[in-house]
Amino acid sequence: MLNIKKVLSVFACTAITIASISFGGMTVCAAEESPYTPINGGTVQFDKYLVMKEGIECPEKNFTFAISPGQAITGTDTTYDVYAGPNGAKLGTGNSNKASVAFTHSTPVYTTAQARDGSVGGQAQDVVNLENGQQYAKVKVPVNLTACQFTHPGIYRFKIIEVTPTNKSATGVTGTTYDYVDYDPNYTRYLDVYVRYNGEQGDPAPTYNSNFPENSLYIGEYVMHTEASPVYANGTTSQTDVKNGGYRNVYNTCDLRIEKTVSGNLGDKTEFYPITISFTYAGYGDHAITGNFTQVVKPAEGSEPAVTNPTVLAVPSSGRITQTFWLQDGDYVILDAIQKNASYTISENAADMDAEGYTTTITITGDTTEITKNDAEFTASDTALTEDTTINFNNTKNMVIETGIQTEFLPYIMILAMAGAVVIGMKKKQRD
Numbered sequence: 001m002l003n004i005k006k007v008l009s010v011f012a013c014t015a016i017t018i019a020s021i022s023f024g025g026m027t028v029c030a031a032e033e034s035p036y037t038p039i040n041g042g043t044v045q046f047d048k049y050l051v052m053k054e055g056i057e058c059p060e061k062n063f064t065f066a067i068s069p070g071q072a073i074t075g076t077d078t079t080y081d082v083y084a085g086p087n088g089a090k091l092g093t094g095n096s097n098k099a100s101v102a103f104t105h106s107t108p109v110y111t112t113a114q115a116r117d118g119s120v121g122g123q124a125q126d127v128v129n130l131e132n133g134q135q136y137a138k139v140k141v142p143v144n145l146t147a148c149q150f151t152h153p154g155i156y157r158f159k160i161i162e163v164t165p166t167n168k169s170a171t172g173v174t175g176t177t178y179d180y181v182d183y184d185p186n187y188t189r190y191l192d193v194y195v196r197y198n199g200e201q202g203d204p205a206p207t208y209n210s211n212f213p214e215n216s217l218y219i220g221e222y223v224m225h226t227e228a229s230p231v232y233a234n235g236t237t238s239q240t241d242v243k244n245g246g247y248r249n250v251y252n253t254c255d256l257r258i259e260k261t262v263s264g265n266l267g268d269k270t271e272f273y274p275i276t277i278s279f280t281y282a283g284y285g286d287h288a289i290t291g292n293f294t295q296v297v298k299p300a301e302g303s304e305p306a307v308t309n310p311t312v313l314a315v316p317s318s319g320r321i322t323q324t325f326w327l328q329d330g331d332y333v334i335l336d337a338i339q340k341n342a343s344y345t346i347s348e349n350a351a352d353m354d355a356e357g358y359t360t361t362i363t364i365t366g367d368t369t370e371i372t373k374n375d376a377e378f379t380a381s382d383t384a385l386t387e388d389t390t391i392n393f394n395n396t397k398n399m400v401i402e403t404g405i406q407t408e409f410l411p412y413i414m415i416l417a418m419a420g421a422v423v424i425g426m427k428k429k430q431r432d
Helices: 004-009 015-020 350-355 407-431
Strands: 043-053 061-069 082-084 098-103 134-144 154-162 188-198 216-225 246-251 253-263 273-280 285-292 312-315 321-327 332-339 343-347 359-365 371-374 379-382 389-396
Touching: 043 188, 061 246, 098 134, 253 273, 253 321, 273 389, 312 321, 321 332, 359 371, 359 379
Parallel strands: 043 246, 082 154, 253 389
Antiparallel strands: 043 134, 061 098, 061 154, 154 188, 188 216, 253 332, 273 321, 273 343, 285 312, 285 332, 343 379, 359 389, 371 379
């Protein structure tokens, strides 16, 4: 087994000695005055993936990250020293160690993993692990290390955290709602910067790299890990650690189906009945409306103008919208990809339905945990939509059909019955 400590101890702390073992001599020289000319870091980027239901446009969402120096790890006989990254690291295009990245409706979406283009990680394709019926969008998060000064060869580590509901207060970020997103369980990543010493022309590889000046420091690699693991002599980390330069989050949505049925011997199955739904936090953007319904309808009263059932629910940036649908017996609409945990209230006009003699039964399948419904008031509400849900409004109108004898005809019927009895009695007497 390679004993790195012993190997390093036999070398003098000179540039030539350091060059012969790449950056490994950092253990010996750390406490002495540096013989190297310090260098500043460069820029690199990592990927942010947002997975969503296939066929919808990319939602407008922001996500926040923070970077800080990582924790140093003392090397052993089989591992290298890992140094805490110097101060000055920044994220995004600003001058802060915190930055938000934005997905917009114009962010491209993909149904298959795309080739990675310049981001850290080591994988040839985006690591998104799409399931059936999913697509994804991606944005790049810049990491700016130009204010970080590296003074020796070695491995320098930075910690990058994605702000989530459970850690946002600890990272100094507040005021954002995250409960519609499933976060990457590895929301903390570790960016290792490999600073190497370049030898002289003619030295064997990897001591000399012709892409950099002789006898100088240069940055060899940027590697992002899922664990703060030691780095072994062969460049590997722990068995569970993964080299991964992308954060994978899932944007959760639900479909909401609204059905209309009419029953009873006086229920009018040809009439169009208005049903109104109001959303909070429905998810900014256009949501497709499909189903079985007439797009242009004429209300039963006749004097009212024709109305149009929309085929798109255009939710503003506030996430709040109210929409009325005109449905007849057997019609239904499906509101596509409503943001998870949206709240809504759905109702019919109770006064009009009461005046027409209708009662209603509201049946809900799917998400029923936060539902409040009132059949007498023709209304139902949900404080947090968590799965695909169907709401059926069944309106009933009946009239009791009279099958008994009208009392005003009873005297005449009794007279006829008595006369019939007399006739029968006389006939019987004659036979006797």
